[in-house]
Every structure is written in structure tokens, then in C-alpha cells.
Amino acid sequence: MTICLEGQQGCAMDAGLAAVLGALAGSVATIGAALATGRAQREGARIAARAEHRRERREPRHGAYKEFIAEATRLNSEVAPFVADLDIEMDITQEMVSRWDAISDAVKEKSTEVVLAGPKSVTELALILEGLASSLHSSLNICFSFRNSEGAELKRIVRLMRGQLVTDSKNFKKSFQEFVFKAQAALDDDGSSN
Template structure:
């Protein structure tokens, strides 16, 4: 093998190695970008759910606080003042709005449970 052929083969091997490294780097960068995009998508989906769930839990806790008095029939007086009933109806109304947000945020099984809780709250307020 003469020096000219060795130089050409060396240059060819170097260029093939450089192209291979560039392709591997490009593939790795695409995979990294895909992983980052997937993580960002999950975060964007999770964040509204988190806020909806937080609001629903808060509204449900408020309803529980207002309705504890009504859960035992023997403790409920015959004549209720308007302030007590208004607070209960406001709590039920807040919970209905929060349940709607939760049902829109999903997933389906969480939505079903939120609607069940909202219906129980509505039944409680209509029985008072």
C-alpha cells in the first residue's frame, strides 16, 4: 500500500467516524428532547388537576364543617336560622362548582367519585 492510498483511506475512515458520531449525537438529542417534551406535557396535564382537586377538597371540607350539625337528626333543631342554612347552601354551591372542575379535569374514576360526593351534598341541603 502506498502513502497516497493510506492517506485517502485514513481520511475516509475519519469522515465516516465523524458522520457516525454526528448521527449518534443527533439521535441522542432528539431522544432527550422527546423525553423533556413528554415530561412537560405530563406536568401541564397534572397542574390543572392539582388545582381542581385542591379546590374540591377545600370546598368539601367547608361543606363537612357546615353540615356536621345536620348529620344527626336528633341534634337538628326544629327551627333553623337563616344564617345557618345560607352557610350550608353556599358550601353546597361551592362544592358543585368544584366538582364540575374536577369532573372536567379527570380522570374518569375521580370524576365519578366527585359527582357522587356532590350529589350527597345536594341531597343533604335539600333535606334541611
Template sequence: MDAGTAAVLGALAGSVATIGAAMATGWAQREGARITARSEHRRERREPRYNAYKEFIAEATRMRNASAVWGIDLSHTSEVDDEIIDYWRLVENALKNKARDVVLAGPTKVTKAVIELERLATELVVEFMTYRDVVGQEPLQSEMRRQLLLKAREFESALVSFKLSAQVALDDDGS
């Protein structure tokens, strides 16, 4: 090989290496920008999710607190009047209003947990209203009291599941 051919091949090799390095640098910059954008997107999604989850948990906790005594003591038979029923309905509606925000914030696992809590909240209110209607009618009263105990415990368990799902969703860094 003569010196001229060697010089041309050397220049060609240098050009290919320069182009390859430029392409690799460009790819690395694009990848870095994509990672940064993804990280920023996740951060922007986390804050609204956090707020939606926090507000929903507050309402679900109100429902749990209202039903707590019914989920602990089977012999508990306090007076049930329209004022108490109205309170339960108010708490149920507040819970469902906050649930919409959580459903929109996602992700799917959290949405499923919210839908379950909404269903249980409605069932708790229905069970409570039915209990009010059968007070003094044994054995119906005992059976409805037992149903209230089961629903209250089921709601408590579903609330714990929601909290754990929400925590996992907030901790997800996308990796």
C-alpha cells in the first residue's frame, strides 16, 4: 500500500470514528434528556396523587371511625335515628367525591382499591339503615347487627389495602 492510500484510509477511519463518537454523544444526550423529562413527569404526577390520596384517606377514615364501634362489639346496640343516618350519608357522599380525584390520579391498582371502598361505604350505609328499620325485631336485629360487624371489618381491611396501594404508587420511581 502506498502512502497516499494509507493517508486516505487513515482519514476515512478518523472520519468514521468522529461520526460514531458524535452519534454516541447525541444518543447519550437524548437518553439523558428523556430520563430527566420522565423524572420530572413522575414528580409532577406524584404531588397531585399525594394530595388526592391524602384527602380520600381522610374521608375514608371518617367512615371507618363512624363504623368502628359496630365493627368491634357485637353487643353494641346504640339508638339509630335520622340524624345518624344523615351523618353516614354525608360521610359516604364526601368519600365518593374524593374518590373521583383518586380514580383520575390512578394508577389502576389504587383505582381498584378506591372502587372497593366506595362499594363498601354504600353497603355500610344500607346495612345501617336496614338495622335502624329492624331494631326491636328479633332475630332480624341480631342478624343485621352481625352484618354491620362484618361490613365494618371489611371496610377497615379495604382501607388498609388502599393505604398500602397508595404508598406503593407514590414510591414508584418508574424503574
């Protein structure tokens, strides 16, 4: 019921209509609060699921990186003399070739695990190191196979392969250091930058 006085242009609202409008405003506020709360809960659940996913990815990565680094460290130690000097006349023995063969195979095996663990930046470096390990092993095998050759052409090939050993050794060392830093960054990534 609305009460209007003569001469007034506006009318006052009765108590029933005011109560209905008040209840309606309260309902809208309650629905808005419920929607906001639901959205906040979904966002919290999404953040928690993402953190759990990152933790689950980090553990296998850590193991894969650790094993790969161990094998790459062994090869890095083997190639260290070639990093130092282009004119090295190191005696290449069958024992050395066998060691490099085993280490090269181990680097290849462990790089597969790193590639599967990711991320892309670490994967790319693991593949580079795997390729360098294969190239180093091939060059060493050629040097060993033709080490006592007398022909000028074969001696030239051995010199070229020794030069390739030096180049690949330096590249391996550099890429290995870069791999370690990228692996650390991948393990430290908490996803806050995404």
C-alpha cells in the first residue's frame, strides 16, 4: 500500500514492498558471495594441483639429470687433455677407446631419460651433448685405427681427427657447463613465471 499526500508528486513505499526489495538485495548479495567463494576455491584447487604436478615432474627430472651429469662428467674428464692443447700427442690406447665407448653409450642412454623428462631447453642441450659424445668417440676410434699408418693421406686424416677431438672436446665442456645451469634452473622453476 502506498500513501500519497495531496500535492506531492512522489509516494512513499509501504513496508511490505520494502521488505521484499530488502530480501531480494540480500539474496543477490548472498549469491554473489557464493560465486566469489566458489571461484576462489577453484583457483586454490588449481594452484594446488599445479604445484603437485610440478613436484611430481621435479622428482624424475632430478634423477635423470643426476645420472646424465654423472656420465657426462666422466666423459668431460676423459676429454680434458684435448681441451688443453691442439698439438697434444697423447698416446691413444685400446683401453682408452674402450672407456670412451662405454661412456659414450652411457651418455646416450642417460640422454634419452633427460629428453623424456624435459623441458625443451634441457632436452636440446642433452641432445647436443649426446651428439658430441658420439663424434668424440668416432674421432678417437679413427685416430686409434690409423695411429701407426705410414701413408701421407692417412697421417693427414689422423691430424684432422685430432683437431676434431680438440674442437669437440671444447664444445663438450662448454655445452656440459650450460647443461648443468639449465638443469638447475629447470629444477628450481616453481611455475610462478608462467
